[in-house]
Amino acid sequence: MGVKRGRGRGLFITFEGVEGSGKTTQLAGAAKLLREEGYRVLETREPGGTLFAERIREMLLGHPADSPSAEPIAPECETSLILASRSQHVARVIMPALREGTVVLCDRFSDSTLAYQGYGRGLDLDVLSDLNRFATAGLTPDLTLLFDLPVPVGLGRRRQKEMGQNRLDREPPHFHERVRQGFLELAARHRRRIRVLDGSPDPETVARQVRTILRKFLQRRKKPVPRHNP
Numbered sequence: 001m002g003v004k005r006g007r008g009r010g011l012f013i014t015f016e017g018v019e020g021s022g023k024t025t026q027l028a029g030a031a032k033l034l035r036e037e038g039y040r041v042l043e044t045r046e047p048g049g050t051l052f053a054e055r056i057r058e059m060l061l062g063h064p065a066d067s068p069s070a071e072p073i074a075p076e077c078e079t080s081l082i083l084a085s086r087s088q089h090v091a092r093v094i095m096p097a098l099r100e101g102t103v104v105l106c107d108r109f110s111d112s113t114l115a116y117q118g119y120g121r122g123l124d125l126d127v128l129s130d131l132n133r134f135a136t137a138g139l140t141p142d143l144t145l146l147f148d149l150p151v152p153v154g155l156g157r158r159r160q161k162e163m164g165q166n167r168l169d170r171e172p173p174h175f176h177e178r179v180r181q182g183f184l185e186l187a188a189r190h191r192r193r194i195r196v197l198d199g200s201p202d203p204e205t206v207a208r209q210v211r212t213i214l215r216k217f218l219q220r221r222k223k224p225v226p227r228h229n230p
Helices: 023-036 051-061 075-099 110-120 125-136 151-160 173-189 203-220
Strands: 011-017 041-045 103-107 143-148 194-198
Touching (some): 011 075, 023 103, 023 203, 051 075, 075 110, 110 173, 143 173, 151 173, 173 194, 194 203
């Protein structure tokens, strides 16, 4: 169970999914909707979210794994860097925002670590969970939106944006299949927190589903402090 002491009245909502699932686009749309409805909103991402964490992101995702001279990154090293980035992100950005009553929307969080480094890389899930609790002081999302679609579709979308491809995009398809299966198993295990959406349709169709879920979720929760209108 997540330790939520000292969080204030904010809400923590994460956006997860395989490569090319559209989660980043949907996060931006959700942020716009919530701001229009009067909420104070923070958009952030992982790895990253702080200057130091963004440097780690560049090391992880910009690493030229397909270069003949590249040094392979061990799964344990990859995980340690991600968790180092997350601990800084939580301490310096996410927790302060939650204490102020902000709705924090985060592009990837702990579920990605379990899916990619656990199911994808084969590291022990219990060990990863323990390490994540340490790195985050037990912070758990209030709601997670998981955008699911077939791996070939997602990778095809990423290939259309060649300049935006990263090291993980170039992993073989069977790696991404394991990641997708991991996300779906996590969703089955945490049904109250993780909502699965079909990421295959056009962005506006998916966005309508997101709006419905967010509005119902917020109606059930005590509303965070709205942003102050000028």
